[in-house]
Amino acid sequence: DGGITQSPKYLFRKEGQNVTLSCEQNLNHDAMYWYRQDPGQGLRLIYYSQIVNDFQKGDIAEGYSVSREKKESFPLTVTSAQKNPTAFYLCASSNRGSEQYFGPGTRLTVT
Amino acid sequence: QKEVEQDPGPLSVPEGAIVSLNCTYSNSAFQYFMWYRQYSRKGPELLMYTYSSGNKEDGRFTAQVDKSSKYISLFIRDSQPSDSATYLCAMSGPTSGTYKYIFGTGTRLKVLA
Numbered sequence: 109d110g111g112i113t114q115s116p117k118y119l120f121r122k123e124g125q126n127v128t129l130s131c132e133q134n135l136n137h138d139a140m141y142w143y144r145q146d147p148g149q150g151l152r153l154i155y156y157s158q159i160v161n162d163f164q165k166g167d168i169a170e171g172y173s174v175s176r177e178k179k180e181s182f183p184l185t186v187t188s189a190q191k192n193p194t195a196f197y198l199c200a201s202s203n204r205g206s207e208q209y210f211g212p213g214t215r216l217t218v219t
Numbered sequence: 220q221k222e223v224e225q226d227p228g229p230l231s232v233p234e235g236a237i238v239s240l241n242c243t244y245s246n247s248a249f250q251y252f253m254w255y256r257q258y259s260r261k262g263p264e265l266l267m268y269t270y271s272s273g274n275k276e277d278g279r280f281t282a283q284v285d286k287s288s289k290y291i292s293l294f295i296r297d298s299q300p301s302d303s304a305t306y307l308c309a310m311s312g313p314t315s316g317t318y319k320y321i322f323g324t325g326t327r328l329k330v331l332a
Contacts, residue, residue, distance in 0.1 A: 148324070196260070205313065206268075207251065207253055208265070208309070208311070211262050215260070
């Protein structure tokens with residue numbers, strides 16, 4: 109089955125720790141995206157990558173980092189510099205400009 | 220002005236009703252239009268997508284795009300309690316050499332049995 113997988117589903121961390129969220133896709137899509145979803149705020153773009161070894165900041169990139177070493181994989185690191193990291197994180201992929209598909213999400217709680 | 224406006228609801232309808240969900244947008248460069256269904260604590264699921272103006276039907280769902288009015292709609296016929304979810308509209312178009320995706324904030328729908 110083609111799709112996007114994210115792991116883990118739930119993640120708990122202490123303040124001050126970096127944490128990496130996994131995203132893998134087997135849709136052969138060129139572009140991959142990370143969004144953050146908070147109640148009442150909709151989806152906000154963190155980072156996106158249109159091609160391997162290249163990525164761009166989205167609207168709220170501060171405190172996050174990414175890499176794109178393989179077409180299938182786009183991991184997101186939430187660093188200790190991110191002031192409010194507790195959120196629902198969604199990974200998505202698409203081909204250029206066409207419909208975007210989402211993964212099941214990772215719920216991160218930082219205490 | 221936001222690029223996409225979507226009524227947050229909640230919208231409550233009886234089972235079997237026809238549901239109309241809508242979004243307006245401001246950027247005439249948008250070319251692809253999408254509707255997603257999102258259940259609580261799950262990722263958004265792509266329901267419908269259309270390119271440019273017109274209608275598209277898939278089972279109980281119909282998506283309409285009116286580019287002249289910058290208005291898109293999703294109709295759900297014979298609504299079921301399992302349709303209770305948040306519905307997100309989205310659109311994409313070329314911006315400065317890349318494709319930009321913009322999402323509405325979602326409309327919460329409750330279908331009452």
